[in-house]
Amino acid sequence: MNGLQNKGGMTRRRALQGALALSAGAAGLYPATGRPNTTLRWWSTQSSPEQLAAYRYQIAAFEAQHPGVQVLFEKTSDEGYPAQLAAAFAGGNVPNLVTHLPSFAVADYWNAGLLSPFDAVIDAVGAGRFFDGTNRVYELEPGVHAAAGIGNTAANMLWLRTDLMEKAGIERPPATWDELRAACARMQGRGVYGAQFPYAKNSATSLVIICFIHGAGGQVLSPELEVAIESPAAVNALEFYRSMREFCPPGATGYSWGESLGAFVSGAAATGLYAGRVLVNVSNRNPRLKEHITCVTFPTVSADVPAWTFNDYPSVFIPADAPDRELTRQFATWLYEGEGYIRQLHATPGHILPVLKTAAQDERYLDHELVRRYSGEIALMSTEAAAGHNLGWESPAHRINVKAGALINSGVLAEMVQRVVLNEERPRVVLADTARRIEAIMKA
Amino acid sequence: MSAPARKSRRYLFNLFAWTVVLVIAFPLLWMLLTSIKPQSELFLIPPALLPGEITFEHYRRLLTETPFLTYLKNSAWLAGGTTLVVIVIATLGAHSLVRFSYPGRERLATLVLFTYLLPSVVLVIPLYLLMAGLGLANTLTSLIIAYTTFALPYALWLLRSFMKAIPEDLESAALVDGASRMQAFVDVILPQAMPGIISTAMFTAILAWNEYLYALVLVNSDAARPLTTGVINMLVTSFNIEWSLLMAASVMMSVPLIVVFAFLQRYLTRGFSAGAIKG
């Protein structure tokens, strides 16, 4: 007993010493030495390894010009940014700069008074260097921009495997939905699925179904922003989307952008709905497909309905509460400059497309293996993206919809897809219900 | 029963029991196997059970090309810091609840049990606002404070039952010998309670090491991000899902637990028999 207690005493003393050491260490948790005076925090949803390398280059150059300034890059994600930014705004602990969020998210935050005007940066970059109309979607009050575009993206291109098309005897790319379905059916088999659409409970599914509604000649909201989703076109879109389920991998009910892209790049799907990132991912991860991929505008229900390209208009904005605003503006301007901007574009050629005329024509931009190899595809995506739309701005006739971000985050559109496809509910009934829910969000 | 029959029954039982154990452990085994397969073997259809070639490339990439080590350091600080804070407060508190009498004591003990009911999601936003108000947003300190919300009631409850099991005479004897209450606490109660404290500390550390929700909402910078949110944020993106790296990261996240577990397992189970299961 005595011995035991002694042992216990020893243990205790040692434990106490350890505790003291630990708390002493905790006090020195944040060493004050060698820290720069100012830290700019930069958030982005676009952060593949290639892009990170480009950002590092830009940050290093900026820090070299501004001694005592440190730029801290922090990743966020397409599915995660709404919650993270909500928490950051609510706590007043916002990043200085946020890039690559879709334009409809920007409108939502601007409407709540959370962003500071971006015109100073646009002027510093040079308003005339942007392609005409690029920043139209950010002009949320006459003459005031909430953000600027940092790139364009044609998110719903139809990617094709030319080798599989040839093998299946398909001579030209599908232009209508019926042709697309027939092509998928013919290419499906031996471990290859026809397509890779998302059918999940996430924002990717919401955004993709909007493309199909427009591809059927419908719309979610009217130009005056009245709910207009209850239409024969939307029924048609949902029915087509349901009919494509059998050509998608079983796990497509859990797919977001990443899984969809992976399915096409790995060769598991014969066609793909995605943006230009396919190019760099194929060349880095599955180079044997390099010679066999191409893209076209996404088919519509019939030749009468024009293609509707989804451009999320990746943005740059500065939160209203961000500290060091002047320095942040300088850094935002810097992101568009010379070699740095071109490196950003080269990190994912064809995915983030230039918004600056000067960069698009720059020899340095054009002189890149993938830009040369896929010049046709990239040109097509550039034209399509420039004329692109999203839920925040469904057509040139539409007013800017500041509730689009809330609509996407609420998941009503993804739930609509799942109810029709997984529960096999009648599209008409589901659409009526969805219309009511959209109405409630628009009014909230 | 004849000896050979008994022997073969024993043999069969062992076979059966180990099959069950291996089925339970299969996901862990698969995680390990996936993490040492080259990426090209990952996407074979059908998947190969054993790697054709063993590679530690994914581990190297994690350690050298990603902020994995920063996250690891953050997680270690979080687990250590939370445990220290919670154990010190809870040991004193439990001692007070068990050995002292003052008005409201029983009600306090019930309140502790009640806080068990609180879902983390309820507290997360008010806590976030509190942290932002204190200027602690985006720091490890804010997470340590947040983690005490679920760790402290748990630790207090465990320690209270441990301490209840210590005979009162021990302390009385020390008091008769002229020791003060605090001396008696340090010299008599603490050594007796040490297995319980170690066991509680382990549970607290594991809770803090594994927490996800608070880390997701309260921290948004790599400088203070722990492994749980860091790994997902880093490897599950809209342009790729790095399964090889995810599995390698999972293995490395589990290694510290295996080490702790191997050394302290006896406290864990013993602590349980003594304390956790008594009301």
Place this chain on the structure above:
Amino acid sequence: MFREGPATTASPGKASLDTRYGLLGALLIAPTVLVFCAVIVYPLISAIYLGLFSIYTPTMEGEWVGMDNYRRLLASGEFWRSLLNNVIWTVGTLALQVIFGILVALMLHRNLVFRAFARSLVLFPYFLSTVVAVLVWRWLFNDLYGVLNHLLMWAGIVDMPVDWLGTMPNAMVSLILVGAWKYFPFVVIAVLARLQSIPDELYEAASIDGAGAWGRFVDVTLPQLRDVLIVVVLLRTIWDFKEFDLIYLLTGGGPIIGTQTLPLMVYKEAFALNQMGGASAVAVLMMLIMLLFMILYLSRARD
């Protein structure tokens, strides 16, 4: 409670000692009380308070709406569906945890080669981070490259890959199974500890009375485990009911709201719909439900 005058005068030292001890006791509990007030009571009160407002999360501004949030919730199918899901998930996973936990504990209690190693392997899922557990299972469940589908197809049980997480009822079943896998070791630990303290004499006495293996289990083991199981079931019910990480990471509440439990609904209201008031109201209701359960359970268990 009340000390009479004479007693006090008879031993003045004792009274002051009592007061001093009371003060010391209060001093020792003070940090706990402070921390509770700061990080639990305050957020709790603000949650109840926020539930009476309509609040936009990013600005945290809004207006008083009284009981409107509650009226809206109780009238919505989504709240009741989430509650039902919550009950299905809790009961399903808890039942598996307890049954499987007892069986494995009995197995590990017997002589087994490399018993310590077997115990470590079995207990490990419990200590694994939820994030890790979910990642591993999602990789096992993967539609194209998941080993589970290929094993099942190889064994001829299915001929197409199964969609484990994207359709109903698969998603709920998968969730319950993964939850059971992750948390049954807790039951094993508790039961194993108790088994080790059951005196052998009880079994010997039962054997002498002619009880077989099953009889000994029913007559000796189960009654001895009763107290442990009461506490284990209470704790696991509370934890499973408020589980967030596992469900959020594995299914995200989908498909549609097929696996959406109340904690996920709180998160969705707060951060996806940016309605902090509604989120707080769900949380408060959820707490009331758990409180009710606990009172009923404890009063029943005492009988």
